[in-house]
Structures are given as C-alpha cells and as structure tokens.
C-alpha cells in the first residue's frame with residue numbers, strides 16, 4: 001500500500017488500510033492454510049476519495065494485492081486454496097470505476113456487484129457457497145448494514161467479519177429524535193433496547209461500542225467479538241472502531257497482533273499529523289522532531305496502562321467465580337479487551353503467580369511460557 005504521505009489529511013484512512021493489509025496478511029494466510037477455499041467480501045468497496053488512477057489507496061486494491069501475496073506464500077508450502085473476491089458498490093459512478101479496475105485482474109477470481117449490500121445478501125451468500133468467508137464492511141455512515149438484515153451473512157459458517165463502526169458520526173446523531181434517525185439506529189444496533197447506549201458523559205462511547213459488539217456476538221453466535229479504536233489524526237478523540245467477530249481463538253490472537261502494530265503506527269502518524277497541523281496554524285517550522293515536541297506521556301500509554309489494570313482485575317474476578325480455569329479460556333476472554341495483548345496476559349498471570357494469588361497446573365519446572373493446556377488455579381480463599 002501507499003505510504004502515509006499519500007494520505008495527508010486523511011491519516012485515519014491510512015490507518016484503516018494499514019490494519020486491513022496486515023489483518024489479511026495474517027488471517028487470510030491462516031485460513032488459506034487450513035481451508036480448501038475462501039472468499040473475501042468487501043460490502044462497501046468504493047473507490048471513495050481515492051487520489052490516484054490505479055486506486056492504490058483503496059481497500060479493494062489493497063486486498064487484491066495482499067491476497068495475491070498470501071496465495072503466493074501458501075503456494076510455496078504446497079497449499080493452493082481457491083481464493084475469490086466479491087466487491088459491492090452502490091454508487092453507479094464508483095461502481096463503473098471499480099468494475100474497470102478489477103477487469104484488469106486476470107490471475108485472480110474477482111467479481112463486482114452493483115447495488116446495496118443489504119439487498120444483495122442472497123447473491124453474496126450464493127457467491128460464498130460453502131467457503132470460508134471474510135467479510136469487510138466499511139460504510140460511509142451507519143446505515144446499510146443493519147444487524148438483523150445482515151444476519152444470514154453473520155451466521156454463515158465459517159465466517160469472520162470486520163466492521164468499520166463510525167463512532168464519530170453515530171455519536172453526533174444518537175440523540176436526534178427524528179423518527180427516521182431513531183429507526184436507523186434501531187436497524188444498525190439490531191432492534192429495540194438500543195437507546196441504552198445513550199449514556200451521559202464518559203461512559204457513552206464505551207456503552208455504544210459495547211452494545212454493538214454484544215449484539216453482533218449474539219446475532220452471529222461469534223465466540224469472540226473485539227474492537228480497536230482509530231483516533232482523529234490531530235485531535236484526541238475517537239474517529240471510528242474496527243469491530244471484529246470470529247469463532248476462533250486463533251483469529252482473535254491474530255487481530256490482537258495486528259492491533260499492536262497499528263497502535264504503534266497510529267502513535268507515530270498522529271505525532272506527525274499534529275505537528276504539521278501546528279506548523280500550518282502558526283506558519284512556523286518547528287525545529288524538533290515530532291517525538292520531541294509532543295509533551296507528556298502519550299494518551300495511548302495511559303489508556304494501555306488502565307486497560308492492563310482492568311485486565312488483571314478481570315482475571316481476579318474470573319478466578320473468584322471459577323477457581324480452576326483453562327489458560328485458553330482466560331486468553332480468549334482477556335484478548336477481547338482492546339490494547340491487551342497476549343504478552344500482557346502472560347505477564348499478568350506471572351505477576352499474580354508471584355504474588356501467590358494463583359498457580360499454574362501442568363507447567364513443567366523450567367517452563368516459562370503459559371500455553372493452552374495449562375490450568376490456572378486460584379489460591380485465594382473464595
């Protein structure tokens with residue numbers, strides 16, 4: 001994909017594409033390794049605000065290029081899964097550009113469908129057939145992918161989804177009392193009761209995203225649903241969340257690994273974007289590198305610290321309820337927490353073990369890494 005310089009002023013899109021590229025690199029490889037065929041579906045393909053003729057800054061070209069690399073990598077180890085792509089676009093002009101761009105793809109099965117994602121569900125399911133499906137939903141607002149409407153796709157097995165949940169737009173309209181707006185939120189969030197998300201103050205953001213995650217989990221029957229946050233490039237506020245649903249711990253582990261890389265990239269990109277915005281405002285060049293100019297600890301570190309404390313608290317609570325619990329169950333539970341990575345979970349367990357709060361069964365005397373198959377045992381009286 002293009003470097004961040006190509007995306008100036010829309011760094012959030014760069015980060016979305018950065019995430020998508022790495023997510024496909026890992027997840028498509030894992031799926032392609034174990035499955036005879038899989039389908040990648042982009043339900044809101046664009047092109048949208050693309051800067052170049054070759055559409056290299058669009059999700060569909062990024063996906064095609066990455067899936068090609070995955071296919072070639074798998075071929076080297078003797079795996080030849082059948083990989084197909086389906087791209088959907090509602091806008092006729094954008095669809096024309098999409099169709100033309102993918103007509104050049106000859107080494108790959110790639111198809112474009114014109115129309116609205118929700119209305120094309122039967123066609124999409126027909127295209128997927130029995131294959132493993134990876135579905136990317138990247139709308140420009142909050143309509144067109146109501147949970148109830150897309151339920152047949154969510155319930156397809158095997159299937160994983162990645163949704164761009166446009167928190168910033170959603171939040172701005174959530175209190176709008178016009179009936180058509182209320183109805184559209186009901187659709188997005190899977191029916192009545194969604195107004196619970198209209199919380200006051202700081203709890204509101206968490207409540208909206210949590211509601212969406214939990215309703216997606218229930219609707220799809222996903223084992224794990226997690227999300228990662230993309231911030232506004234020059235403000236300390238959320239832009240959108242990438243919400244991920246999977247039925248496999250391996251998928252969750254891969255998502256978390258990609259989140260870790262994206263979080264570091266987001267820090268780097270936002271420091272530069274903020275510096276450039278300050279320079280543009282003051283018309284003065286700053287003499288220092290962006291890392292030197294930014295004062296105080298990055299908000300990301302603060303957020304991570306509080307997430308790690310919350311993860312340790314959650315583990316203690318789990319152990320109070322279940323004094324014997326498999327490590328893989330704990331891993332699946334804690335990895336769903338944004339900004340908590342598997343290395344952190346190892347660390348938390350080791351610290352609680354050193355503090356005499358738990359023991360690890362089946363850990364060999366010299367074994368350091370806690371693995372699936374190990375069992376955590378609470379040593380605290382209940």
Ligand SMILES: C[S@@+](CC[C@H](N)C(=O)[O-])C[C@H]1O[C@@H](n2cnc3c(N)ncnc32)[C@H](O)[C@@H]1O
Pocket residue numbers: 043044045046047048057058059060088089090091094115116117118138139140143144
């Ligand atoms: C945010 S853009 C997608 C950007 C693209 N995924 C990327 O990252 O390069 C959303 C696209 O979805 C299209 N769209 C909007 N509503 C749609 C619907 N209901 N079904 C399918 N496409 C839709 C828009 O025309 C627009 O091109």
